[in-house]
Amino acid sequence: xxxxxxxxxxxxxxxxxxxxxxxxxxxxxxxxxxxxxxxxxxxxxxxxxxxxxxxxxxxxxxxxxxxxxxxxxxxxxxxxxxxxxxxxxxxxxxxxxxxxxxxxxxxxxxxxxxxxxxxxxxxxxxxxxxxxxxxxxxxxxxxxxxxxxxxxxxxxxxxxxxxxxxxxxxxxxxxxxxxxxxxxxxxxxxxxxxxxxxxxxxxxxxxxxxxxxxxxxxxxxxxxxxxxxxxxxxxxxxxxxxxxxxxxxxx
Amino acid sequence: xxxxxxxxxxxxxxxxxxxxxxxxxxxxxxxxxxxxxxxxxxxxxxxxxxxxxxxxxxxxxxxxxxxxxxxxxxxxxxxxxxxxxxxxxxxxxxxxxxxxxxxxxxxxxxxxxxxxxxxxxxxxxxxxxxxxxxxxxxxxxxxxxxxxxxxxxxxxxxxxxxxxxxxxxxxxxxxxxxxxxxxxxxxxxxxxxxxxxxxxxxxxxxxxxxxxxxxxxxxxxxxxxxxxxxxxxxxxxxxxxxxxxxxxxxxxxxxxxxxxxxxxxxxxxxxxxxxxxxxxxxxxxxxxxxxxxxxxxxxxxxxxxxxxxxxxxxxxxxxxxxx
Ligand SMILES: Nc1ncnc2c1ncn2[C@@H]1O[C@H](COP(=O)(O)OP(=O)(O)OP(=O)(O)O)[C@@H](O)[C@H]1O
Ligand SMILES: [Mg+2]
Numbered sequence: 150x151x152x153x154x155x156x157x158x159x160x161x162x163x164x165x166x167x168x169x170x171x172x173x174x175x176x177x178x179x180x181x182x183x184x185x186x187x188x189x190x191x192x193x194x195x196x197x198x199x200x201x202x203x204x205x206x207x208x209x210x211x212x213x214x215x216x217x218x219x220x221x222x223x224x225x226x227x228x229x230x231x232x233x234x235x236x237x238x239x240x241x242x243x244x245x246x247x248x249x250x251x252x253x254x255x256x257x258x259x260x261x262x263x264x265x266x267x268x269x270x271x272x273x274x275x276x277x278x279x280x281x282x283x284x285x286x287x288x289x290x291x292x293x294x295x296x297x298x299x300x301x302x303x304x305x306x307x308x309x310x311x312x313x314x315x316x317x318x319x320x321x322x323x324x325x326x327x328x329x330x331x332x333x334x335x336x337x338x339x340x341x342x343x344x345x346x347x348x349x350x351x352x353x354x355x356x357x358x359x360x361x362x363x364x365x366x367x368x369x370x371x372x373x374x375x376x377x378x379x380x381x382x383x384x385x386x387x388x389x390x391x392x393x394x395x396x397x398x399x400x
Numbered sequence: 401x402x403x404x405x406x407x408x409x410x411x412x413x414x415x416x417x418x419x420x421x422x423x424x425x426x427x428x429x430x431x432x433x434x435x436x437x438x439x440x441x442x443x444x445x446x447x448x449x450x451x452x453x454x455x456x457x458x459x460x461x462x463x464x465x466x467x468x469x470x471x472x473x474x475x476x477x478x479x480x481x482x483x484x485x486x487x488x489x490x491x492x493x494x495x496x497x498x499x500x501x502x503x504x505x506x507x508x509x510x511x512x513x514x515x516x517x518x519x520x521x522x523x524x525x526x527x528x529x530x531x532x533x534x535x536x537x538x539x540x541x542x543x544x545x546x547x548x549x550x551x552x553x554x555x556x557x558x559x560x561x562x563x564x565x566x567x568x569x570x571x572x573x574x575x576x577x578x579x580x581x582x583x584x585x586x587x588x589x590x591x592x593x594x595x596x597x598x599x600x601x602x603x604x605x606x607x608x609x610x611x612x613x614x615x616x617x618x619x620x621x622x623x624x625x626x627x628x629x630x631x632x633x634x635x636x637x638x639x640x641x642x643x644x645x646x647x648x649x650x651x652x653x654x655x656x657x658x659x660x661x662x663x664x665x666x667x668x669x670x671x672x673x674x675x676x677x678x679x680x681x682x683x684x685x686x687x688x689x690x691x692x693x694x695x696x697x698x699x700x701x702x703x704x705x706x707x708x709x710x711x712x713x714x715x716x717x718x719x720x721x722x723x
Contacts, residue, residue, distance in 0.1 A: 209623055235629040246624030250642045250717075259638060260628035305624075312628060 159218075160185040160316060160347050161206060166215035168201060168371075175201045176212065177371040185315075188348045190358040190379070193368035194394055199351040202368065203318045206349065207238045220315060236264065239309030243321040245301045247293040247308070253280065254289040257308045264312070272311070279307040283337050299330030303337050310341075317341065319350040353398060355383060367391045422466050429462035436461025500693055509687045510694050517681065517691070521674035522698060528591065528673060529663045532598035533656055539603030544610035545636070558607070565604035571665050573597040578669045594666030602659050609651045613644035645717040653710030657703045664699075674698060 161183040168176035175198050183189055191199050204210040205217060208224050208231050217224045219234045248256050257276035261267040267275075280286045283303035285296075293301055302322055309317060319338065323331045335357050342348055342361040352358065358365055358379045365382040367375040367390075375382070375391045386392040406413040436457040440447035450457040472491070476484050546558035565573065578593040588596070617640050625635040664675030678695030682688040 207627055209626060232629060232631075235627065238627075240627035242620060242624065242627075244618075244620050246620040248621065248624070248639055248643075250719075260630060263634050263638065264629040308628070 155182070158185070159183060160187070160220060161349070162216070162218045163205075164216045166205065166212045166217060168198075168205065168210065168212045168214075175371050176205070179215070179371075179373060181366070181373065183347065183349065186345045186347055187363050188342050188361050189350070189364050189366060190362040191349065191351045191366045191368060192353055192358070192394070193374075197368040198371040199368055200320050201371075203240075203320055203349055203351060206316075206318060207235050207240055209240075236312065237314055238316045238318060239312055239314035240318045241302070241305050241309055241320070241322050243325050245293070245298075245305045245325075247301055247305055249293050252290050252292055253285070253296070253304050256293070256304060257311045260308070261311050275313075276307070276311050279310045280304070282310070282340070283307045284333075297330060298326045299333045302326065302330075302334045306334075306337055306341070314346075316347040316349070319348065319352065321351050321353075323352065323354060355379075355398070359383065367394070369394075418470075422470055425466040425469065426459075426462045429465050430459055434458070434462060434465065439464070503689055503693070505690050505693065506687060509685065510690050513681050513691065514694055517674065517677055517694060517698065520672055521677040521695070522702070524591075524671060524673040525660070525663055525675075526702070528595055528598065528666060528671070529656075529660045532595050532602065532659060532663070535595070535599035536602040536606055536655075536659070537652075539599060540606030540610045541641075543603060543607030544614055547607065547611045548614060562604045562607050565600050566608075568601075570597065570601050570662055571668065573601055574665055574669060590666070590669040590671045593669060594663070594671055598659060598663060598666070601662075602655055606652060606655055609648055609655070610644070613648035614640055616647045617643050642717070646714075649710065649714050649717060653706065653714075656710075657706050660702055660706065661699055 159182040161181070163179050163181040166176055166179040167174070177198075179202060191202065193199055201210055205212045205224075206219060212224075220237050222230050222233050224231060224234060247253075248259070251259065254273065254276055257280065258267075258269065258272035261272040261275060262269060277286055277289065280289055283306055285300055285303055285307075288296060288300065288304075293304065296304065302325075306322075322338070323334050326334060331354070335354060338348075338350070338357065339361055348361075350357075350362075362379045364376055365379045366373055367382070367386070367388075369390050375386065375388045377387070382391070383395065386395055436450055439457070439461055440450050476487050479487060543558050543562060546554045547562070549555050549558070568576075574594060574597040577597050578588065578590060581588045581593070614636075621639055621643065622635055625639045626632075630638065663673060667673060667676035667679065670676070674695050678691040679688075682691035
């Protein structure tokens with residue numbers, strides 16, 4: 150699949166992207182094309198720039214050089230374009246980032262009502278649909294603090310889905326979870342992948358990568374060092390850095 | 401050694417402890433020179449003896465006060481907690497009233513004037529305070545957002561404002577606004593000048609409270625809202641502020657109560673609020689103390705009202721914290 154994408158057919162395109170935090174070179178010449186419905190898993194050592202990369206895709210971070218285009222819209226200073234992109238891109242964070250002062254249902258209908266100006270009744274209908282899909286409709290009127298970590302992360306996924314995004318970004322969605330809750334969140338993500346959503350997922354869950362990823366991208370020190378199909382990448386990494394990283398991951 | 405004794409004879413040690421504390425309190429009261437004259441009032445037959453033995457009488461008086469306090473302590477300990485609270489309030493309130501009563505106040509005079517104190521003074525005080533509180537809250541919100549701004553000009557404006565208005569005495573600000581603005585061609589009457597000074601001063605204090613409240617919300621909340629497509633102002637209004645309220649409300653309640661009383665400073669420019677009337681109404685009949693005590697009590701009652709309001713609002717914004 151990677152070879153067949155070009156600029157015109159890609160959902161997400163990064164060309165020559167650089168980003169600095171002060172003098173620290175966080176992203177170094179990133180070139181990446183992602184096709185519609187493609188599932189990409191990003192892995193790499195801590196501090197390699199994985200979060201920075203996907204946060205540039207919905208402009209939670211601004212890149213300093215190069216172009217990023219999402220769904221044909223180029224990200225830059227123009228706030229309306231940024232808003233247009235954010236409407237199409239959902240994001241799930243390591244720390245869930247649910248709004249603790251709102252109930253589960255209110256968390257889910259907030260953005261549809263205020264960003265899409267959707268009537269409350271319709272927003273609730275959609276929210277209940279997605280809460281059903283992540284299998285927690287009965288918790289709708291509780292507050293996030295009353296739910297387990299795995300449940301909270303599933304709510305966060307439902308909340309993002311309520312905006313009906315074309316692309317979903319996941320930044321280590323299972324790293325903050327107790328081991329027994331990882332599976333329920335991964336299962337939700339697998340179901341989502343099977344529906345044909347474009348997904349970019351920072352994760353070190355190799356089982357998940359094998360099951361759903363079309364492509365695995367390995368980053369180190371702000372660069373994309375290696376990419377390939379998951380079976381190939383995990384079995385025979387081409388670079389020394391990737392094999393070192395994978396051997397550490399297994400231990 | 402002493403530790404061993406306490407461990408072997410816990411009961412004896414406890415009694416000794418109580419006795420020592422009582423003795424210390426007695427000595428403290430004696431040392432403060434509290435007069436035993438009250439015994440004479442309660443027990444008139446004893447007054448001659450009291451006059452004859454002043455030092456001994458003082459010691460006995462001190463002992464009696466200490467033991468009354470101890471008995472009272474014991475008695476309150478028997479009650480459930482909520483009754484203890486009410487009991488302490490009632491006792492202290494009665495003592496306060498006795499203190500005022502000892503001034504030999506003319507209650508007829510108070511009764512005659514209290515209506516006017518309320519209809520003119522309280523109304524003006526509340527009017528000034530409520531408007532100032534509202535304006536200060538708006539200023540604080542704008543100021544806090546400005547202080548968190550990346551724009552250097554806006555940040556500079558905000559820091560200069562808070563520094564100046566927190567740094568000048570409020571009394572000075574009232575004079576400067578009332579007497580100074582006309583110098584640059586803007587004539588301002590006393591009430592607006594007072595409201596302006598109070599709003600600016602308290603707006604500056606509350607800016608810091610609001611800023612700290614907003615900063616106490618983790619960055620992930622802003623990021624979550626932004627990723628969902630909410631605009632910066634929607635994020636602030638729907639996500640950040642409602643959560644920051646929990647941190648903001650308690651100190652803000654303090655500020656409101658302080659402002660209610662600081663509104664008395666506006667009396668210096670001749671506004672007929674509660675403090676002004678308290679100072680002027682007693683003058684003609686030389687009944688200053690009556691008016692000052694009445695006004696003080698009114699301020700207290702108003703503050704209690706604000707405290708109540710604060711606790712209600714706190715409960716409202718703390719709702720989601722249930723587990
Ligand atoms: N806001 C920031 N200011 C300064 N430096 C930052 C900032 N955010 C990230 N960095 C630095 O940029 C580098 C890349 O960070 P990033 O969060 O993208 O790494 P990551 O690959 O996601 O790592 P992890 O696996 O630990 O999440 C790190 O060295 C980090 O210290
Ligand atoms: Mg990261």
